[in-house]
Amino acid sequence: YYNENTILYFDGEYAKAAEAKIDLYGQSLHYGYAVFEGIRAYKTEKGEVKIFKAEEHFDRFKRSCELIHIPYKYNNEELIKACYKVLELNNMEEAYIRPLVFCPPNMTLKAASESHILICAWEWGAYLGEKLLRVMTSSYQRPNPKAFQIESKSAGLYINSILASQEAKEKGYDEALLLDMNGNVAEGPGANIFFEKNGKLYTPPRGHILPGITRATVIELCHELGIPLEEKLFTLDELKQAESVFYCGTAAEIIGWDSLDGQTFSKPFSESLGKVLQQAYKARVLEKEFKREAKVA
Numbered sequence: 001y002y003n004e005n006t007i008l009y010f011d012g013e014y015a016k017a018a019e020a021k022i023d024l025y026g027q028s029l030h031y032g033y034a035v036f037e038g039i040r041a042y043k044t045e046k047g048e049v050k051i052f053k054a055e056e057h058f059d060r061f062k063r064s065c066e067l068i069h070i071p072y073k074y075n076n077e078e079l080i081k082a083c084y085k086v087l088e089l090n091n092m093e094e095a096y097i098r099p100l101v102f103c104p105p106n107m108t109l110k111a112a113s114e115s116h117i118l119i120c121a122w123e124w125g126a127y128l129g130e131k132l133l134r135v136m137t138s139s140y141q142r143p144n145p146k147a148f149q150i151e152s153k154s155a156g157l158y159i160n161s162i163l164a165s166q167e168a169k170e171k172g173y174d175e176a177l178l179l180d181m182n183g184n185v186a187e188g189p190g191a192n193i194f195f196e197k198n199g200k201l202y203t204p205p206r207g208h209i210l211p212g213i214t215r216a217t218v219i220e221l222c223h224e225l226g227i228p229l230e231e232k233l234f235t236l237d238e239l240k241q242a243e244s245v246f247y248c249g250t251a252a253e254i255i256g257w258d259s260l261d262g263q264t265f266s267k268p269f270s271e272s273l274g275k276v277l278q279q280a281y282k283a284r285v286l287e288k289e290f291k292r293e294a295k296v297a
């Protein structure tokens with residue numbers, strides 16, 4: 001992720017990643033009390049480096065901090081500028097950008113009264129790879145929204161994602177699917193889910209999921225392309241009747257599923273609405289024009 005020359009942004013300054021220091025006696029390290037974002041920069045068709053949906057990511061970043069009472073004293077403009085500067089200082093064009101807000105020394109369980117920020121970046125290919133995913137239903141549920149602010153992209157929450165991913169890997173699958181506390185389909189460890197049935201797409205509504213920026217982009221693209229879409233709760237049984245399924249997220253982009261718990265889907269991903277959206281998404285981030293082929297999926 002970094003080497004001796006890597007530069008990051010740290011509390012308003014640009015510093016060498018290998019030399020930056022943080023205190024070890026803090027709530028972020030000990031209790032997972034920190035907030036992060038995951039953003040991507042792309043080299044557009046015109047050859048410019050552009051951070052995709054930067055404003056939306058930093059709006060969510062701020063809200064994530066507010067939801068768990070971490071002071072947020074930054075504004076989008078300065079942070080977006082810092083992101084571009086980090087890319088430039090590291091000679092990066094296409095990169096994954098990771099802002100993190102964390103807290104100064106304090107071992108109590110009281111809300112923080114101050115915070116620090118860092119922004120780093122590294123080159124990262126499609127997080128879940130390019131191959132269709134063999135997914136397993138996790139034995140872990142997504143966290144109960146009455147036990148946590150689940151719309152906050154909080155560091156500690158990601159232990160749930162690590163447990164689910166590790167379980168899937170140990171059982172020989174590529175990725176996990178997590179249900180919510182009521183047994184409805186929620187999301188993946190680091191991605192939102194959509195499925196196709198009878199020419200229409202479905203995705204869970206907000207409530208038990210991270211409101212993904214990619215999810216919002218997919219919904220936007222559906223409106224633009226005239227693809228019918230419904231946000232509704234659905235069960236695992238309904239998902240198993242789907243014709244096709246995909247995950248979406250900033251790191252993963254759009255990636256189709258091969259199977260769920262060993263059961264494949266009736267439509268090849270290459271002929272699905274997910275494939276159309278995968279191409280449309282790629283065009284959107286690269287600021288390319290996208291025309292859907294005349295064929296109605």
Ligand code: PMP
Nearest residue numbers: 190191192210212213214249250
């Ligand atoms: N759900 C979870 C649990 C995630 O970690 C992510 C990745 N941030 C997503 C969904 C997708 O969100 P986004 O499209 O904003 O990356």
